[in-house]
Amino acid sequence: MIKKTLYVLIILLLIVSHVSFFSMLSFPYNNLNLILALVIFLTVLIDYKKALLLSMILGIFLEIYSPLFFGITVLTLLLTTIIINLLFIHLFTNRTFFSLLVLTFAGVATYNILILLFSYITFFFNNLLHHMVFNYKYVINGLWQLVFTYLIVIVYFFLYTSFRKYILNIDGIKTA
């Protein structure tokens, strides 16, 4: 029960901070994406299934506040998780810091490409007032997002390696 409450609180905290705090900071800090970093980290180092479930839950919550067409964010997060996992299975043999760094790059690139692609598709069919536009600013924002995602993922990694035993105990994951 405590474990579940803790998960719900963490999810709510992530959503609220992502939606209302980081998104309102000025450039380039507004490119900080805690949720994407967490999903990449979970997929590569902890548990793919948990990452998928978290992507769906967080994605649905983010949709409520997103001015984009409903469904774009959640599908992008889910597909990013799936693609990172496929790359992890086919390109890497074990969970290392190096594989985390490479897959973080792949994850951020996939996320940005997919969200742009979905945004263009929905714009084509709906003529919405708000859609992403691919230009040099989009690329610069993407690069900043990569830098911040690297920073967050590294922080997550060191926190995880420092408190691994405690986290795995809460999580119920058996260590090898």
Added chain:
Amino acid sequence: MRFLKIKSNYAIILIAVTVLLIFLHFLGVLSPFENLAVKILTPIQTRIYYVGTIVNETFLGSSSIETLEQQNQKLNKDIEKLTLENAQLKILENENENLRNQLHLIETYEKEYISCRVITRQFDDNANILILNCGSAQGIEKGMPAIVGEGIIVGTITDIKPNLSSLLLISSKTSKIATTILNVDNTSGIVTGGQDMSLKMEFIPVDLAVGVGDIVVTSSLEKKIPQNLVIGTIENVSFPPNSFFQTADIKQIVNFENINIVSIILPPKL
């Protein structure tokens, strides 16, 4: 291999559930759950957004002391100029009131407002959107204008949910507002967003004179937007070659990045 198959089945199930949820959202089945989530999270979000604004202004602001001093000197000069203008306007206001009384043209309605707090925003090159904590349940409709202060228009409502609405700022490239310049000719044009959240007025007939410092206000051409909401002042005017129209850059009065609260103008009750 079997392990991989189980995992891919799980992914397919989650995608199917997500697609179903998207479908249910468009059918409106998820509305009660979405409203509940919004109601629970909004009070926290408005506070966190406010904290974010303070952090932004205090720690991430790019203004140096020199820039602030320059701005201060410029603002003092503006105050002097505006005081003079204010005095002239008061004389005109008195004359106007007298004329209205004489012609029995006293307005039969007053504008009604709803105050909304900003809970998040999405600024990109194409559109600058604020998400507000009020929606159709509070009587908000698409196309309604949002103002700050005494009547400075900042945007229009483009999307509504029961307790949330999207406000497209006038600094967006996708925003178009019919406007008038307060000069001798009452020159009309369209205000849209320019580069880096700037404002520009397009479609100004090339034969009409436009002066730097002229005030730009909303015109009466849009159904839900009242006349004379202030947008800004003309900063400079350019004449694109081979064009029948001039374009003017508008100096905005409001810093769009630090808006916390807006007022939505409701249609007049006659």
